[in-house]
Every structure is written in structure tokens, then in C-alpha cells.
Amino acid sequence: MLKISLFLHVISAMLWVGGMLFITLVVAPFLKTMEDEKKRSEIYQVVGKRFRSLGWVAIIVLLVTGPVNLYYMGITPSSLFSPSFYSTSYGMAIGLKISFVFLIVVTSLLHDFWLGPRARTERRYSRLALIFGRGNLIIALIIVILAIFVRAGGI
DSSP states (O other): OHHHHHHHHHHHHHHHHHHHHHIIIIIHHHHHTOSOHHHHHHHHHHHHHHHHHHHHHHHHHHHHHHHHHHHHTTOOHHHHTOTTGGGSHHHHHHHHHHHHHHHHHHHHHHIIIIIHHHHTTOHHHHHHHHHHHHHHHHHHHHHHHHHHHHHTTOO
């Protein structure tokens, strides 16, 4: 069961983080070359809505498989609430990863369901949506680094 859960976790992370990288490194630079601002906005909205749907499926899978993975790796809920667990290098890596996961879920909710829809009609929200989107990419990459630390035994 652990291997299946880990597989789903990694595939979902690849979809989510890979999608953010693709939008940031490929789609956004391409759209900047378009002179027609209306067409550029339409394409961004179509790509963004499609990715949002896939991204939230990935997030849900990650939020389910993460605790399952911890359980099968011997991390119980009681250990997650024990201060002594976080005094270890391994515990610190897991604690930081969980903290950044919480942060990215909150900022993704804000980006996708509050800032994004407002950015379509009000220009001032467009810049904030961009900042949150890029910030989420940075947070996601930090989570990937922390996942590597967890797998390697700690920070």
C-alpha cells in the first residue's frame, strides 16, 4: 500500500509543480509576445482554468496520500503532536514540509478562487494574482526540497 500511495503522491506532485513550472516558464513568456491584450487574457484564462481543475485534483490526492505515507512510514498522529519528534532532523523536515503544505493550500485557495476571478475584471488584482502564483511556485519548490530531506532522513 505504501508504494501505491507514494506513486500517487509523486505523480500528483509532478502534475502540480510541473504545471506551475510550465505556465511560468513557457506559457507566460509566450503570451507576453502577443500584442493583442484581449486574446492574451483569453488564453491565460483558458489555460488557468484547465490547470486549476487538474491542480486541485492533484492537491486533493496529495492531501490524502501524504498522511497515508506518514502512517506507513511509522509516523503516527501522536508523534506529530509530540514536541520531541521535532527535535530530530527527520521531525524538523516533516514539520517544515507540513507547514509549507498548509501555507500553499491557503495561498492557492486565495489565488484560484479570490484573486484570479477578480484579476479578470479588475487590473489591480492581476498583479496580486501574479505575485501569489509565483509565490506558490517558490513554496512548491521548497516543499519538493523538504520532501527530498524527509526521504534522505532529515535536514
